[in-house]
Amino acid sequence: MFATLVIITALLQLSAGLRCWTCENAKSELECQREGHLQTCKENERQCQNEIRRGGHGLLISKRCKQLAACSNNFVQNSKFQCEYHQWSSVCRCCCSSYHCNSPGLACRKTPRCESQIGKLRNGEVTCEKGSTHRSRCFFKCKAGYYVDGEIATEGNQCMWDGEWDKPTPCCSRNCSLSALDIIIALDSSSSIGAENWVTMTTMVKDFVK
Known part of the structure; x- marks a missing residue:
């Protein structure tokens, strides 16, 4: 019963769209949590973004929904110093893609690494x-x-x-794309077919499905 409720809850979340934590120019993570809110993203916004700025106004944190392409472009624009929070006049952006994932502090990795693909391909x-x-x-x-x-x-x-x-x-x-299929074969069994032709048809179908 518990598993069923979890599945139903997950499906409801997906049907309602991604939801991200939202705040603008908060001066701390605590302020963002206190004054922000959970927002349902638009259909084309499939990511939650954290943006951390440091400049003349000190540390400013913003969280919002974001498009996938924008997240990717913003990450590329992060210079090698941008995500070092001790650097003055910097901005660091990073994203995640699950429900409410940007509510806690999100560590922006300067050089993300994927799980190695080497040795993963059999044959x-x-x-x-x-x-x-x-x-x-x-x-x-x-x-x-x-x-x-x-x-x-x-x-x-x-x-x-x-x-x-x-x-x-x-x-x-040898057969990556092959999968089991249900096939329905309809045969004409009217009297005009005749017994001999009926045997011929059924034999042909048997040979086809072997």
Whole structure:
């Protein structure tokens, strides 16, 4: 019963859209929690963002819903000094993608790393441009007689700003894309077919589904 309630709650959250903590220019994390609120994001806002600024007004914290592309662009714009909070006149932005995930303090990683793909491809091998660091792209090559399924075969897999690969690790198999199917075959059993033709049809169907 408890598991059912958890599943129903999760489905309701997904149907209602992502919800993120929101505050603007709070002077501390405590102030953001005290004066902020939980906001339902727009359909095209699939990320929760934390923004930390340090400048003439001291430390300012803002949290909001954000589009995925904007989160990625903002992360790239973070210079190597931007997320060092002792640096004067800096801004650091980072995002997460689950319900209410930016409410607690979100540590903005300067150099995110994805889980290594090396050795993860059975019946094949993986080569990566920059290992498992941000923006590195990995490519997958199968042994003879096997193939990688889907667009990842040509595009590869890229480590994104949030420490996740942009596509799931592929399979390398003789039948990656094959799955069980339900097939319905309709036969004409009217009297005009005749007994001999009926036997011929049923025999053909039996041979087809073997």
